[in-house]
Amino acid sequence: MVDRRDAVAAILRAREHALIVTGLGSPTWDVAATADSPYNFYLWGAMGAAAMVGLGLALAQPSRRVVVITGDGELLMGLGSLATIGVERPSNLSIVVIDNERYGETGMQPSHTARGVDLAAIGRAAGFPDAATISTAQALDASLPAIYGRIGPVLRVVKVLANQPPLTVPLRDGTHIKNRFRDALLGPKAFE
Amino acid sequence: MADESQPVWSQYIFQALKGAAIGQVAYVPDAGHKDLIALCHADTAMRAVSLTTEEEGIALVAGAWLGGVRGVLLMQSSGVGNCINMLSLVEECRFPLLMIVTMRGQWGETNPWQVPMGQTAAAVLATCGVIVQHVETARDLGPSVEAGAQLAFMSNRAVALLIAQRLVGAKKFE
Numbered sequence: 001m002v003d004r005r006d007a008v009a010a011i012l013r014a015r016e017h018a019l020i021v022t023g024l025g026s027p028t029w030d031v032a033a034t035a036d037s038p039y040n041f042y043l044w045g046a047m048g049a050a051a052m053v054g055l056g057l058a059l060a061q062p063s064r065r066v067v068v069i070t071g072d073g074e075l076l077m078g079l080g081s082l083a084t085i086g087v088e089r090p091s092n093l094s095i096v097v098i099d100n101e102r103y104g105e106t107g108m109q110p111s112h113t114a115r116g117v118d119l120a121a122i123g124r125a126a127g128f129p130d131a132a133t134i135s136t137a138q139a140l141d142a143s144l145p146a147i148y149g150r151i152g153p154v155l156r157v158v159k160v161l162a163n164q165p166p167l168t169v170p171l172r173d174g175t176h177i178k179n180r181f182r183d184a185l186l187g188p189k190a191f192e
Numbered sequence: 193m194a195d196e197s198q199p200v201w202s203q204y205i206f207q208a209l210k211g212a213a214i215g216q217v218a219y220v221p222d223a224g225h226k227d228l229i230a231l232c233h234a235d236t237a238m239r240a241v242s243l244t245t246e247e248e249g250i251a252l253v254a255g256a257w258l259g260g261v262r263g264v265l266l267m268q269s270s271g272v273g274n275c276i277n278m279l280s281l282v283e284e285c286r287f288p289l290l291m292i293v294t295m296r297g298q299w300g301e302t303n304p305w306q307v308p309m310g311q312t313a314a315a316v317l318a319t320c321g322v323i324v325q326h327v328e329t330a331r332d333l334g335p336s337v338e339a340g341a342q343l344a345f346m347s348n349r350a351v352a353l354l355i356a357q358r359l360v361g362a363k364k365f366e
Contacts, residue, residue, distance in 0.1 A: 021255070041258055046281035049251035053281075056255025056263065059216060059239050078251075080244030088241060174284035178258065186260045 002137050004098050004160040008069065009034045010137070011096060014144045015067070019057060019185070023050030023070025025105040027098050031069055032170030038184035042170055042177050048078030051095055055085050058093035061185070065092050065148055072099040072113040072157075079122070085153050086127030094147045094154040095123075099133075100162045108162060123155035131155035196359065201330040202227035205292065208337035209238075209264055212345070214290075216241060216256045216263035218249030224294030224360040225266045246271035247278035254287045262345055265291045269298075269354070270306060272313040279320040282350045289350035290341055291322070300362035314354060322350040330359060 008030040012020075020040045022028040027050075028042045041057075043050055054068035075081075075097055085093065101114035113119060123131035134140055134156060146154050171177050182190035205228050209217070217232040217240040219225060232240040243249050246267045253263030272293060282289045296303070297310020309316075314324050323343065327336045336353050344351045 019259075043281070045284065046251065046278055048247070049254070049278060049281055052248045052251035053255035053258070055241075056216060056252040056257075056261075057259045058255075059241075060256045060259025060261035078248065081248055081251075083244050084241065084248055174281070175286045178285040178287065181258055182260070185258070189260060 001135055001159050001161045002140060003163065004100065005030055005034065005165045006137065007098060007140055007158050007160055010140055011067070011069065011144070011147065014148055016148070018065040018067050018148060019061065021050055021054045021057065021066065021068045023047075023068070023074035025071075026100075026164070027069045027071050027074070028170060029167055030098065030165070033165070033168035036170065038180045041181045044172055044174065047074055048081070050074055051078055051081035051085060054093055054095065055081070055088060055090060058090040059088070062090075062092055065094070067147060068093070068095045070095070070097060071104070072097055072101060072119065073103045073111045075119060076112055076117070082123050082126040082128070082155070086123070089127060089129070089153060091150060091152040093152050094156070096147060097155070097157045098160055099157050100160050102162050104164060120155060120157045128153050128155045133157040133159065135159035196330045198224070198361075199227050201333055201359070202231060204330065204334040205337050206231045208334045208341070210235070211338060212341035213262055214238065214264050214341070215261040216253060217266065218243055218252045218263060219266035220246050220249070220268075220271055222266065222268040222294055223363060224268060224355065225292070228266065246274040250275055250278040250282060250289065253289060254281055254285070257287055262288075262341075263290075265289070267291065268294045269296050269313040270309040272316055273309050276316065276320060279322065279350065283321045286348045287350075288344040288348050289322070290344040291350075291352040292337070292355065293352055294355045294360045295357040296363075298357035301357065302362060302364065310357070317352045322352045324352050324354060326354050326356065328356045328359060
């Protein structure tokens with residue numbers, strides 16, 4: 001098990017030009033607290049959306065790596081997304097699940113991953129060519145070339161401690177988050 | 193009438209989508225959109241994405257827009273109910289959204305299970321902040337898609353075009 005903030009920091013240190021989509025709630029707080037960037041799109045709601053927002057973005061920007069950083073509960077709500085992504089097989093999309101096996105925003109109730117559901121196995125069965133569960137900092141470091149590589153889609157389930165780091169409240173206005181992202185990525189074309 | 197058969201009116205929608213530079217087409221398979229889905233899959237400038245459930249498509253086309261690509265979401269009326277919470281993404285972020293919904297449960301329906309969402313789809317969409325426009329005739333399809341796309345993508349609004357079951361035709365269970 002690794003600390004979630006350490007895991008997110010390790011992932012973000014290696015991002016270079018990657019575009020990041022975060023799922024509610026703790027992954028959004030983790031990413032914003034670690035390294036805010038206009039190239040981050042933060043979801044504060046729409047539970048289950050993160051992987052599909054990542055797919056739409058990855059198909060729209062095939063030359064950019066897109067990394068979705070989300071939680072186990074968030075991905076479980078959009079589990080069909082893994083099947084859709086497995087069918088589309090975008091080579092530039094990675095999904096990283098920060099898996100604390102809990103619903104952190106609602107009282108730390110156990111999620112299905114605490115009860116035997118294996119998201120990486122579901123990913124493999126859905127057609128992800130590279131899907132694995134990792135639980136050490138060394139394994140995460142060893143996975144970074146794949147997360148930011150040229151093969152995909154990649155699914156990494158990172159088992160993390162069920163702690164709750166100090167909350168740094170990031171940008172919350174969705175329209176601002178969207179416009180900031182599009183302005184950074186698309187320049188003047190964002191507002192034509 | 194020949195000009196109101198699905199292969200013909202699907203072309204009206206398709207040509208309007210081409211004119212609007214739609215690059216991603218998200219859909220849950222639907223008999224009313226059968227010909228349109230085939231046209232989109234055959235078009236090299238469009239990426240047609242089959243979904244497991246309609247709300248995936250709301251998130252997909254939002255991601256497409258983040259990346260500078262216009263998307264459209266095709267579904268039948270029963271899929272509208274699946275989209276409710278995901279529409280919060282569209283409203284809060286003011287994402288453009290173009291939905292084209294073929295109606296069931298409306299005109300000569302023979303499957304009673306289609307009636308609940310068929311009768312509530314327009315109200316549900318409007319309640320969720322989506323601009324609802326009804327299309328009753330084949331000749332209105334092209335202009336409606338063109339205008340709906342303009343409203344969605346130039347004014348950053350969510351727009352649903354509801355294609356009447358009288359135009360689509362009632363599925364027969366015989």
